[in-house]
Amino acid sequence: MANVTIFGAGYVGVPTGAHFARTHTVTVYDPDARKVQSINDVIEKKSDSLHIHEKGLIELLQENHENIHATSDILEALEDPEIIFIAVGTPPNEKGRANLKYVCAAAEQIAKNIKNDCVVLNKSTVPPGTAYLVKEIIENNRVNDVKISVGSCPEFLAEGTAIEDLRTPDRIVYGCDDQDALDRVTDFFLYLHGKATLCPMSTVSSEVTKYAANALLATKISFMNSLAMLCDSIGANVREVQDGVGKDTRIGRKFLNASMGYGGSCFPKDTMAIAEYGQLFKSPLEIIESTIKVNDKTTNYFTEKIIETFGSDLSGKNFIVWGIGFKARTDDLRESKPVQVAKELMDRGAHVHIYDTVAGALTNFVNENNCYEGKFTLHHEQYEMVSEAIDGLVIGNEHEKFRNLNIKILKIMRGKHIYDGKNILNNRLIKDLIASGFTYKSIGKDSVASEIEKNKLISFLKNEYMD
Ligand SMILES: NC(=O)c1ccc[n+]([C@@H]2O[C@H](COP(=O)([O-])OP(=O)(O)OC[C@H]3O[C@@H](n4cnc5c(N)ncnc54)[C@H](O)[C@@H]3O)[C@@H](O)[C@H]2O)c1
Ligand SMILES: O=c1ccn([C@@H]2O[C@H](COP(=O)(O)OP(=O)(O)O[C@H]3O[C@H](CO)[C@@H](O)[C@H](O)[C@H]3O)[C@@H](O)[C@H]2O)c(=O)[nH]1
Known part of the structure; x- marks a missing residue:
């Protein structure tokens, strides 16, 4: 002892x-x-x-x-x-x-x-x-x-x-x-x-190991996020690709989940810190630099899906954000992607209704965002804010409570739009949502909700791949 x-x-x-x-x-x-x-x-x-x-x-x-x-x-x-x-x-x-x-x-x-x-x-x-x-x-x-x-x-x-x-x-x-x-x-x-x-x-190897681990995990996520964006444009499903690739034990399934970008107090700061360190030592870490760029791009890609639906001025629109912590089961909002998205919506004039399973996440949101006062409402029950005044629902983190949507309750929303920032809804539920008149947007899984554009792919191949 x-x-x-x-x-x-x-x-x-x-x-x-x-x-x-x-x-x-x-x-x-x-x-x-x-x-x-x-x-x-x-x-x-x-x-x-x-x-x-x-x-x-x-x-x-x-x-x-x-x-x-x-x-x-x-x-x-x-x-x-x-x-x-x-x-x-x-x-x-x-x-x-x-x-x-x-x-x-x-x-x-x-x-x-x-x-x-x-x-x-x-x-x-x-x-x-x-x-x-x-x-x-x-x-x-x-x-x-x-x-x-x-x-x-x-x-x-x-x-x-x-x-x-x-x-x-x-x-x-x-x-x-x-x-x-x-x-x-x-x-x-x-x-x-x-x-x-x-x-x-050795001391210095130990210090490098920490950054290396975080940067490699973040790189797995950005790698899949790049592919997710490609999947959306050709009608593939990144979730299936993740499983297919991740079952190779050399690669592993963990940290291959495409999402609206990695957040938290560590990955964003640590990838930046080691990339900057590499630059200072004239040993640039190009892969990590790309990881950071892709992460920012993915968050914009997700937000753009909301803007594509409503236009850039969101005045008079009301959104729900479920899950405000940078991941499920935390009150930590440092570099939280759902917070970033909520702020973007409020900056464009929308009102945001926020729910999180962790009460401390809501308290921290108020403390850290009092400049947005009046533009958001906090909720302690998952469905209490659902009404006909709502234009869209954003799933902010991967808590299991957000995986099984109650379509009967959500149907009351005037805007039947679901934005799945963590790709957590399964195919059957997405199909049920579509059948109930909803649209579904994700990061690399949009094809579940739409017809695959086979003709588009065929003509692309004919034009670009045949001499
Ligand atoms: N949060 C994580 O999941 C995680 C995981 C692994 C590593 N890290 C790393 O660990 C470190 C701490 O992270 P954290 O998330 O716990 O930070 P934190 O901000 O939650 O806690 C840091 C604490 O240090 C205290 N502090 C400041 N100056 C002090 C001093 N002179 N003496 C004693 N305490 C002092 C602060 O009051 C604060 O309570 C960071 O370098 C972080 O990158 C964090
Ligand atoms: O497949 C995945 C896995 C995670 N994430 C996101 O990545 C971020 C970080 O998630 P996670 O790694 O679970 O949380 P942290 O608590 O930030 O932990 C990371 O950062 C810590 C601080 O350095 C390290 O100690 C941990 O090992 C490392 O996992 C979150 O936004 C997740 O939603 C994804 O988008 N896809």
Whole structure:
């Protein structure tokens, strides 16, 4: 059992802390006293709501209550940690580079307050080399005569499944150039996981691995999104293509779902950050640069489908958006594509009715978009906003509640238009919708709702492929 301190009580810090507390003693430090209070109240069972929404997190914190607490007192946080994880934000700056100010601030705080030897591991997603910078900051500001090793330990959890991802990780990547420290980290993780999952390496390789993983996953999505746009123009169904391609185990089915684009706090920022890093090192990452371009293009492609139906001025139109979080089961709206689409609709004069299964997503929407006040209405029931004043329904994320539409209720809408931003409706339902007078638009599956233009393809081939 080791004493661990985690810097940052966010979507990574709290779930990671709760998970480590299964076998270690954990202190979560965050200067934001409101977050600290929220965590401690949950741990002490004084409250059952946290400042972030993550399935199973409250239960895990309460299960491991004897081993975890949060604090905003830096001295308490650095009482005697053997390992410190930095899990503070690295948001993009105006150039698309990861902003390191929170990481550097954490390093300085550690340097000025630590009283014992320890290993500092960076869990935040950072440009390769950051651990060396953290080490330099600590050495330059260190007050006490202690040995501090610094390494990298990137996090691969996904929001909404964080607790399960942490419990059964595919691998745990960590790097430290100091072999003693690396061995201590290995021991720490062996307490929690089997040896097979451990993936020790050099510090800088570990930092690169995090960006590589996110960029490759994002590339799978953009790759399919490019093909989805082609599928729409020739009458193929991208869903079938995804299955056909994904069943090749060398490729794998995961992250091949075409959608209105990937969002969230990670893929958009991390693809941008590593592409920018490659440019700075005169090693451009052209594939990742294309991934980013395709992602932006796909979102516009989806929005254009709505504009094609109604024209560019949407004054007097009313839309429903189901699912506002960047994916199902999260309150996180960072780089959320459904938010982007909702804003576009409101900018063009429409009124938007928003529903999400996570109440916190609605609260965050209000807090982050008060400049749109009066242009949207929030709803806590999925069908309560359906009326004859509605012109179209946008499916914003992949929650299973949005997969089985109640056509009987929706039929009342004056505009019978469904825009499936995540391609989640199945063929049978789409056909039922068409039979009930709806139109259906997606990303690469429109052919389910329309006749395949065989003659168009034949004449194209005759013109372009026959000498
Ligand atoms: N969110 C994810 O799913 C995810 C997954 C893997 C990796 N990451 C990476 O992990 C890092 C954290 O992401 P997040 O989503 O948890 O961010 P977040 O914004 O939810 O949380 C960051 C927390 O750090 C706190 N903080 C700021 N300065 C601090 C300091 N000096 N000391 C202690 N705490 C401080 C903030 O108050 C905030 O609570 C980022 O680099 C991100 O890219 C995120
Ligand atoms: O086939 C797919 C899979 C995902 N998405 C979209 O991609 C985005 C990201 O989804 P997901 O990866 O599930 O969520 P995140 O919580 O952002 O997790 C990613 O980003 C984290 C932060 O770096 C990593 O730790 C995780 O491993 C990585 O999956 C969302 O908008 C999804 O809707 C698709 O469009 N198609």
